[in-house]
């Protein structure tokens with residue numbers, strides 16, 4: 183098991199992404215490191231995001247709450263390191279790292295899925311507290327409100343990543359996805 | 373009556389006569405309060421074709437049904453009259469706490485008729501009203517008048533009144549209350565000035581009766597909680613309304629250099645963050661509002677150092693800033709203070725100045741015309757000088773005091789092309805070429821070019837749907853989807869009810885219609901459902917439309933400035949876009965039940981809304 187927050191953890195996570203980029207074929211499964219990495223690259227390459235997020239400072243954690251019915255047994259944390267229009271990294275991380283993100287947005291898996299599929303409006307979901315800022319903090323909430331267009335663009339990009347959702351997988355694929363999550367837990371404390 | 377006090381004052385200024393009237397139950401039921409009831413009286417009592425600044429115009433103040441109750445953010449009153457700026461129906465409303473104090477003084481509203489022979493003011497002290505001489509206040513600023521009245525009457529009196537701009541009949545003069553709060557749009561301060569009515573001071577202890585206190589408490593508590601954890605509530609508290617400046621700018625819709633572009637290169641120098649850093653002292657709010665989007669400010673550097681006041685808000689910053697190509701936040705703040713003290717609408721005032729700057733740039737207006745002034749974009753000192761001149765109608769200020777429509781008519785040379793108004797009302801700072809549906813809302817709003825009539829900027833620029841209507845999603849702001857015109861209609865109707873009950877429209881982003889209906893039901897003690905909510909909004913909106921049709925308005929008036937229709941935006945995400953209004957209009961009229969050729973509400977629609985008595989007024993018969 184790699185110790186969370188160490189160089190070793192980071193290096194091995196990078197290695198894992200590299201391997202899975204080779205071994206896994208697209209479309210990637212949402213919530214896997216390769217999906218997060220693909221998302222990161224697409225955000226980085228997006229001029230519109232650079233423009234609308236040029237004043238944004240701070241990491242954002244998306245917490246997908248566990249939902250066994252949707253084949254998600256544990257909470258999953260995606261940490262986006264965002265800074266002045268750059269996406270410096272997008273990673274699946276252990277909870278203790280995810281919870282330390284500057285802005286932690288939490289929702290049920292199903293809700294996130296509908297947001298990422300653009301069936302729900304991300305700003306409306308934040309405004310009505312269904313994507314919940316945890317803990318709620320007035321200053322941070324104000325910054326989120328001001329970043330509405332950046333949030334919309336991130337969701338647009340996520341929609342452009344060719345992907346599939348865990349609860350949409352065929353049984354064999356689902357089994358291997360779940361096995362992989364177990365490995366992540368063992369090796370990376372995720 | 374529950375919620376309402378049930379009484380209004382009728383004040384004949386020419387005869388100096390004051391009488392009390394009860395609000396008929398049926399009117400209260402059909403129009404609720406505020407804009408609804410005031411509009412009904414105006415419609416019934418003001419004949420078409422009258423001079424807005426003459427004795428036949430009436431000026432009607434009316435607090436909302438919920439105003440003064442502890443319902444969140446319910447502090448507002450409406451003022452209606454025929455507008456001297458647009459020559460059609462006018463409504464303006466304002467928060468603070470004057471509307472609340474008016475109700476506590478025992479009255480929901482006041483109807484002013486005629487013209488006083490000399491300057492006067494109305495004083496209402498706990499149910500007793502009298503007209504007093506105001507000769508000494510004439511020529512005084514809003515703050516001086518307020519202080520003098522408080523000194524004479526007592527600190528507990530709250531004052532709404534006009535400054536010098538209203539006295540001088542500047543066409544976009546505002547009515548100010550609580551010193552810094554503004555019923556700004558449509559020039560109702562000039563109507564007040566024409567009546568020689570300087571101020572209304574109110575005080576009182578009368579109780580607003582609530583039918584079901586327990587239910588009321590529960591549902592308003594729920595709303596406070598909702599607001600307490602809303603990112604928009606937090607955003608408004610954190611940055612005031614300037615929260616939206618960056619958002620509008622990144623959409624390419626922040627009107628800059630009199631709408632020559634929608635991208636402002638210096639937005640970061642005048643945005644919410646900058647305002648907090650440079651001038652904010654503390655957040656302030658209206659009565660019973662936990663959001664507190666108002667700003668107590670002080671200028672800390674430059675020639676206006678030491679000046680204090682409230683604001684500026686988004687519109688003021690965007691217009692005296694981006695629209696005038698002025699990146700100096702201190703001068704923007706100063707212009708705002710001056711407008712408040714002179715009693716001027718910052719939107720119309722700043723827009724008129726931006727229009728003047730472009731006229732100069734194009735040689736349509738010259739130094740000689742302007743009495744030796746050199747007027748150019750970005751000249752912050754010139755902006756301040758022009759505000760003074762407008763309020764005093766001094767030199768070129770006399771021309772600017774007429775607003776952009778009249779200016780363009782007088783100047784000619786195709787200046788109408790970039791005179792940014794609809795029906796005479798200067799447009800607010802959202803370029804509709806960057807969010808197409810907002811152009812429809814500008815073109816059709818009953819009071820002229822306005823954003824808050826059906827704040828469709830929420831679902832477009834801010835990407836945040838309004839919960840108060842069932843579906844306010846706008847798929848792609850840069851596309852013209854005729855089906856989405858229903859969003860404009862629904863928002864216009866719903867927000868009309870907000871003006872009738874006196875609630876802040878920001879509440880419409882956080883609470884749904886059902887919750888608002890529950891509050892109305894708890895206050896009034898009668899069953900009140902979403903269907904009735906929508907119908908009252910639609911009824912009021914249509915009555916206002918009939919008022920305008922009666923004044924001669926047709927479909928041809930539901931349009932936009934040529935610049936928006938023909939000149940593509942030169943840069944930014946909306947580069948190349950113009951407004952194609954015709955794509956929307958037929959569909960909008962169809963959703964509204966209005967005749968597509970004439971723009972009149974059809975007799976069937978008017979009947980459906982219980983307005984059969986007005987049909988004859990626009991379809992022959994009684995005029």
Ligand code: SF4
Pocket residue numbers: 445446447467468608656657658661662663664665666876877878
């Ligand atoms: S949100 Fe702002 S305008 Fe609305 S009630 Fe509160 S302080 Fe007043």
